[in-house]
Amino acid sequence: MKRRETISVKVLAVVCMSFFLIVGMWGCGDSGKVSELQGKIAELEKQLATKDQPAPAAATAGSTLNAVRTKGFIQAGVNGDLFGFGKPDEKGVWRGLDVDTARAIAAAVFGDADKVRYTPLTAKTRFTALQSGEIDVLTRNCTQTLSRDTALGLDFAQVNYYDGQGFLIPKKLGVKSAKELDGASVCVLPGTTTELNVADFFRANGMQMKPVVIENTAELAKAFFAGRCDCLTSDASQLAGIRAVASNPKDYIILPEIISKEPLAPAVRHGDNQWKDIVSYSVWALIAAEEMGITSQNVDAMRTSSDPKIKRFLGASPGNGKALGLSENWAYNIVKQVGNYGEIFARNVGVDTPLGIERGLNALWTNGGLMYAPPFK
Amino acid sequence: MQTVAPQSASTQLKPPVTSVGVIGWVKSNLFNGWFNSLLTLVCGYLIFRTVPPFFKWAVVDSLWFSTSEACRNADGACWSIIPANIRFITFGFFPSEQQWRPLLAMVILVVLLFYSQNRKRWRKSLAYIWALALVAMGLLMKGGLFGLPAVDSAQWGGLPLTLLLSVFGLTAAYPLGVVLALGRQSRMPAVKSLCVVYIELIRGVPLISLLFMSSVVFPLFLPEGVTVNNILRAQVAIILFTAAYIAEVVRGGLQGMSKGQYEAAESLGLNYYQTMRLIILPQALKIVIPPTVSILISAFKDTSLVVIIALFDLLKTTQSVLSDPQWRGFSNEAYIFIALIYFACCFFMSNYSRRLERELDTKY
Numbered sequence: 001m002k003r004r005e006t007i008s009v010k011v012l013a014v015v016c017m018s019f020f021l022i023v024g025m026w027g028c029g030d031s032g033k034v035s036e037l038q039g040k041i042a043e044l045e046k047q048l049a050t051k052d053q054p055a056p057a058a059a060t061a062g063s064t065l066n067a068v069r070t071k072g073f074i075q076a077g078v079n080g081d082l083f084g085f086g087k088p089d090e091k092g093v094w095r096g097l098d099v100d101t102a103r104a105i106a107a108a109v110f111g112d113a114d115k116v117r118y119t120p121l122t123a124k125t126r127f128t129a130l131q132s133g134e135i136d137v138l139t140r141n142c143t144q145t146l147s148r149d150t151a152l153g154l155d156f157a158q159v160n161y162y163d164g165q166g167f168l169i170p171k172k173l174g175v176k177s178a179k180e181l182d183g184a185s186v187c188v189l190p191g192t193t194t195e196l197n198v199a200d201f202f203r204a205n206g207m208q209m210k211p212v213v214i215e216n217t218a219e220l221a222k223a224f225f226a227g228r229c230d231c232l233t234s235d236a237s238q239l240a241g242i243r244a245v246a247s248n249p250k251d252y253i254i255l256p257e258i259i260s261k262e263p264l265a266p267a268v269r270h271g272d273n274q275w276k277d278i279v280s281y282s283v284w285a286l287i288a289a290e291e292m293g294i295t296s297q298n299v300d301a302m303r304t305s306s307d308p309k310i311k312r313f314l315g316a317s318p319g320n321g322k323a324l325g326l327s328e329n330w331a332y333n334i335v336k337q338v339g340n341y342g343e344i345f346a347r348n349v350g351v352d353t354p355l356g357i358e359r360g361l362n363a364l365w366t367n368g369g370l371m372y373a374p375p376f377k
Numbered sequence: 378m379q380t381v382a383p384q385s386a387s388t389q390l391k392p393p394v395t396s397v398g399v400i401g402w403v404k405s406n407l408f409n410g411w412f413n414s415l416l417t418l419v420c421g422y423l424i425f426r427t428v429p430p431f432f433k434w435a436v437v438d439s440l441w442f443s444t445s446e447a448c449r450n451a452d453g454a455c456w457s458i459i460p461a462n463i464r465f466i467t468f469g470f471f472p473s474e475q476q477w478r479p480l481l482a483m484v485i486l487v488v489l490l491f492y493s494q495n496r497k498r499w500r501k502s503l504a505y506i507w508a509l510a511l512v513a514m515g516l517l518m519k520g521g522l523f524g525l526p527a528v529d530s531a532q533w534g535g536l537p538l539t540l541l542l543s544v545f546g547l548t549a550a551y552p553l554g555v556v557l558a559l560g561r562q563s564r565m566p567a568v569k570s571l572c573v574v575y576i577e578l579i580r581g582v583p584l585i586s587l588l589f590m591s592s593v594v595f596p597l598f599l600p601e602g603v604t605v606n607n608i609l610r611a612q613v614a615i616i617l618f619t620a621a622y623i624a625e626v627v628r629g630g631l632q633g634m635s636k637g638q639y640e641a642a643e644s645l646g647l648n649y650y651q652t653m654r655l656i657i658l659p660q661a662l663k664i665v666i667p668p669t670v671s672i673l674i675s676a677f678k679d680t681s682l683v684v685i686i687a688l689f690d691l692l693k694t695t696q697s698v699l700s701d702p703q704w705r706g707f708s709n710e711a712y713i714f715i716a717l718i719y720f721a722c723c724f725f726m727s728n729y730s731r732r733l734e735r736e737l738d739t740k741y
Binding site (some may be wrong): 091121218245 | 419423449461462464468469470471473529531534588589592593594596597599607644685687688689693696697698699700702703705707708
């Protein structure tokens with residue numbers, strides 16, 4: 001009996017040791033040297049001492065472009081469960097407007113849109129992940145605001161989707177405008193700007209509301225359809241999708257009022273202008289391609305176009321790539337591998353998808369929208 | 378029979394039908410007294426109101442392999458959400474052509490767990506088998522050798538991730554907890570105060586805050602470019618948390634040992650390590666099996682909290698499927714499915730602990 005117990009203790013010990021060995025092997029690949037670490041801590045402390053510097057320490061470090069080139073891929077922070085923006089499909093392949101934005105940046109930098117790794121982030125972890133250098137770019141349906149742009153030490157690149165907050169109500173409520181919602185109970189997601197916006201809206205119009213706060217979009221929709229609240233408020237991009245899953249979508253309408261501005265933009269760390277330029281111009285390249293009528297299908301034919309504007313854009317006449325620190329056919333790679341903005345929109349959130357969103361504000365400026373790219377020269 | 382002994386049959390009266398058989402059982406168990414009769418009626422009514430509709434929903438009207446459109450028009454449960462998304466729910470982002478690797482790793486783990494259940498097999502060779510299997514599982518998951526394409530750990534998810542976090546979390550937390558418990562009992566002030574501070578500090582904060590610390594605060598203190606794997610950070614947080622709780626349970630076992638056991642060991646000339654290893658711990662750990670297992674079970678379920686730091690464990694992959702507009706609204710079915718998986722694992726653990734208790738019971 002005693003002998004058996006000693007053996008079992010030994011077995012336990014060996015198992016544990018091999019476990020730690022494996023964890024050690026696994027962790028070592030990622031961790032750095034101790035001396036390097038200590039040096040860095042000293043540097044961090046020095047920066048902490050200068051209190052008036054709002055930008056976090058990681059932002060001051062050198063070129064993100066070089067770092068990205070050395071590792072060979074872009075680490076992008078994405079949503080993880082927002083259909084149409086950032087979500088894996090049933091095969092585990094990432095899809096969405098934000099995912100395609102990240103792919104466009106990878107196409108510009110590496111000429112290969114697949115050189116992206118995705119870090120799913122929650123609303124709470126997203127900014128720290130960028131500040132700490134865990135990700136290179138944050139493409140996670142993130143609203144650009146003044147405080148995030150300044151105090152959080154971020155820089156927002158060009159907006160890739162103009163959203164706004166709206167209301168979904170049952171038709172039988174007989175309400176035609178959000179201003180008639182006095183005393184309504186409102187289903188809302190907590191923790192984001194959505195909750196604040198709706199409170200502001202009701203207060204500004206001198207109305208009372210009873211918030212019904214539920215953490216998860218799917219559960220929120222369920223509660224609304226079960227009649228636990230009079231109306232549901234969310235980003236307009238989500239309302240059509242939520243309405244579509246009702247047992248009878250015709251019983252629900254989306255009110256015309258949009259009560260907030262939500263320009264969703266990719267974010268980078270403050271202080272690396274070259275990297276921000278690359279991210280911004282990658283988004284603008286998507287828009288410019290649509291303006292010029294270049295699609296992933298006709299991009300090869302367009303390359304031989306005689307239009308100097310298109311020649312410059314696709315790198316047939318050089319200059320743009322060098323200025324950005326990229327190869328001359330960076331924009332060609334974006335359009336060829338990812339498509340133009342119109343294609344991305346239609347593929348991820350457009351009228352033929354379950355979300356069924358009209359272009360609206362996200363149409364080209366020539367069609368009455370806000371999508372406008374600066375000249376590529 | 379009747380022809381052989383007609384007399385005894387006539388003299389021995391049969392008990393009345395109301396006190397034997399089904400009727401008798403019902404009468405003595407369900408309707409003995411007005412209060413119990415009332416309870417029976419109320420319960421019977423509740424069962425009648427809930428079980429048949431549930432059965433109708435879950436089985437009769439249910440759809441198993443259909444599109445989501447067909448589900449929306451049906452009244453019953455839409456189990457189709459499971460087969461349609463089973464790949465993502467179980468394996469997360471693991472490249473689909475490499476799926477056999479996490480599957481094989483899980484099979485190895487489960488087979489080994491079942492094999493090691495029997496204490497007669499706890500020999501040295503089993504330890505080598507485990508060490509070998511761990512290396513094999515690591516290789517299968519990570520790849521990069523023997524022609525297996527490397528798979529970044531960021532792509533691990535689903536059931537393998539849940540099992541990884543819990544199995545390794547629990548096996549590492551247990552010995553650490555024992556060491557902490559011994560440290561807390563120690564006569565050396567430095568060791569003792571260190572252990573006390575550690576245990577009280579960790580027990581004083583919720584697991585969620587530890588996970589947030591590991592995923593949000595910790596990276597800010599790392600130098601630029603150095604990142605410690607996200608899964609590893611969560612794993613360490615879970616180990617540290619569970620160990621503190623196990624330490625307190627084990628301390629209870631240590632305090633439950635009579636002083637005579639220590640004195641007997643000393644009189645035999647055993648030193649501290651021999652005393653602990655041969656006499657105290659085997660008995661102390663045995664008496665704390667039930668509370669230890671309930672801690673392990675709750676720690677296993679707590680691994681689902683990694684959802685909030687966006688690790689795609691079983692719960693998160695399921696939630697991700699539910700956010701697809703195509704399948705939105707079928708959360709009951711999906712949550713029932715993963716609840717069954719969790720239940721199977723927890724039931725296995727508690728069953729095994731009862732078996733261990735029985736086997737180790739020495740009646741003194």
